[in-house]
Amino acid sequence: MKVALVTGAGSGIGRACSLALLKAGYHVVLAGRRADALDETARLAGDLAANALAVPTDATDPAAVAALFETTRAKFGRLDVLFNNAGTGAPAIPMDELTFEQWKAVVDINLTAVFLCTQQAFKLMKTQQPRGGRIINNGSISSVAPRPFSAPYTATKHAITGMTKATSLDGRAHDIACSQIDIGNAASEMTQRMTTGVPQANGTMMVEPRMDLKHVADAVVHMASLPLEANVQFMTVMATKMPFVGRG
Secondary structure, eight states: OEEEEEETTTSHHHHHHHHHHHHTTEEEEEEESOHHHHHHHHHHTGGGGGGEEEEEOOTTOHHHHHHHHHHHHHHHSOOSEEEEOOOOOOOSSOGGGOOHHHHHHHHIIIIIHHHHHHHHHHHHHHHSSSOOEEEEEEOOGGGTSOOTTOHHHHHHHHHHHHHHHHHHHHHGGGTEEEEEEEEEOBSSGGGGGGGTOEEOTTSOEEOOOOBOHHHHHHHHHHHHHSOTTOOOOEEEEEOTTSSOTTOO
8 A cells, every 4th residue: 555645635736646646546645724625635536535534734733743644654554655735925026025924924834834744754754664755845946946026935945945955865764765846837726827927037927828737746646656766856847838947
């Protein structure tokens, strides 16, 4: 039995990847804030819904994260894949207009929650038999190049790259692999604004192309299914014609 845990599993990339992992034969723990959204993800799995376990969780709360992983251990006995996917952004306004609360909300979910989940995954993966597992972090193209008015999101996604490298290094002795997928303009609620135009570095507004979520889900399943002797350290999957190479 292969077991995966996906944060932010109630919508968008998290939902698409959860369904793809279920289809690939995984038992999947669905984590997210909203129980109704997680239940809808399980319902969309159809006959595979019995292999999904919805666990409503505030991933920014250390006690809630510990309980999530204990529930996973109690139910399945192990964890093979953690997909740190949950994320959020702040309003696209000049950084001097951002409130501390807006900054902190992005840091809490995009960075601190990733650390908390990774920490609990290490505790389980180091002690289970067979030992080890894989952690996949949702970076972003913003981990390489920022959009205008995106200081909190850009800062946290750059930090995820460092977290990925540190996790890879610290996990090496325990057969824990860590990967990062940098996603550009996957068609989800978060990128709906791309269809009406978003600010560009030169001050213009431009409609940007998007790609089907399926391509992200297929990539995550590929990364997850590799044997632990192999690892996709970093992968970028993006809408081909979106402004990234040459952004700015």
